Amino acid sequence: MKTRQDAWSHEDDVLLAETVLTHIKEGSTQLKAFDEVGDALNRTSAACGFRWNAVVRQKYLKQIDSAKRERKERKRALSASYFSQARIGKTESPSRTFYQTATGDGGAVTLESIIGQLKQLAQTEPASSRLELENKQLRAQLEEKTAKLNELETKLQRNKQEHSMIEEDYQSLISIMNRARRLAILEEDEQDHPAFRMDANGNLEKLSK
Template sequence: MTSNRQDAWSQDEDLLLAEVVLRHIREGGTQLQAFEEVGRKLSRTAAACGFRWNSFVRKQYKSGIELAKRQRKESKKQPVPSPAREVKQPDVKHEVASADKKVEPQSSKVTLNGVIEFLEGLKDNLNQDKELESAYKKLEEYVGKIEQQLEKLKEENSVYKEKLELLEEDHQSLLSIFEKARKMALLQESDDKVKFQMDKNGNLQRLQK
């Protein structure tokens, strides 16, 4: 008799569970038989395997399930063997009987370790969902703050742009004044009798000595 495990499922165990279930679907078997097979290989209960399949693994193999069902349907369309070749009938009955016998000991475990493991798996999934939700809310808040900072920077950039335009105008005015002063100095050097004076608007006025 195998021991019952309560630890988390690994990726390899999920892969084995998916392969066995898909094979049973493809070959016309039942999922219960698949769960029992996986349970024997992994030392888990059939109920635990069923809970794991229905709560998590099945969602990852939707396309594989549809393909397995189509293959099973196509295999049923093949010609039925003649009565002379129907020798496997007793084996089928034996398999059904053995399957029925295997269900009984497992059914008593559904309300114990299997349910506990399933609930623990749900709890882990809920905790993960809560962590993702919390992280998403924090990300939203962070994005909101970044957007506010961006708007503030745009406003500051607009103000600095206006100041820069004013500085450029003042710079051009200074250059114009310096050019006029230079010309005035040249004129004074060439003619000592003539003097120039700059008014408040930056214009030169000629003064007689």
């Protein structure tokens, strides 16, 4: 029965913080960290948890965030390595691959390392499947938007061609009207009795005799 009642020292707080941060980095739980510190300091796990949440945790907020980021990076690296090996199709047996991953640097396999590896695989595989699904959805959306963009580009080119044809017809009409005005003016000059005159807007109007 753990009945220790003395006050927490600075060294006790440091041990508690370092142990919790280590467990966070490795993807373990804080409860396991409290158990480990409790065994080391002859305190209950509940007492360690209360000390962490009430006093120590506020002093290590930045370190906690850093530990969480490191845990995510480890999971991401593990997931990338796992799927890379699956794509390459190595002939190495699954048991051998799992052994090397669990031991890291080639050390002895422990029950804790195997359990930790299984937990990490269980956490990373669903995340990777979700990322793959999101990637497919984004590709489908990109292809759809690209098709719409090409369609709009085709319509724009067609409109430009139609506008160019209308502009040509308009210029031809203006040219015909200008020639007609000049001919009418020449006829008036020759007859000395102009039948038409040009108003202020440049339009021809017939004169009454």
